[in-house]
Amino acid sequence: MSLVSRLACLFNRHDPLRRDVKWDGVTYVGECRHCGTTIIRMSRRKWRKHIPADPEADSSVG
Numbered sequence: 416m417s418l419v420s421r422l423a424c425l426f427n428r429h430d431p432l433r434r435d436v437k438w439d440g441v442t443y444v445g446e447c448r449h450c451g452t453t454i455i456r457m458s459r460r461k462w463r464k465h466i467p468a469d470p471e472a473d474s475s476v477g
């Protein structure tokens with residue numbers, strides 16, 4: 416494990432495990448090879464942490 420890579424993760428710059436990358440119908444989803452978090456592809460070679468839909472977001476409706 417590379418300390419530099421871990422630091423990149425702290426800055427939300429992740430690298431996916433290529434073999435685990437999947438197309439979910441909207442975007443590519445994978446797992447960071449360094450920190451293991453779920454990440455999504457923003458653009459070519461740019462991956463960001465996947466943030467699940469916030470269940471509390473609906474509470475503001477109505």
Ligand SMILES: [Zn+2]
Pocket residue numbers: 424428429430447448449450451452
């Ligand atoms: Zn990472």
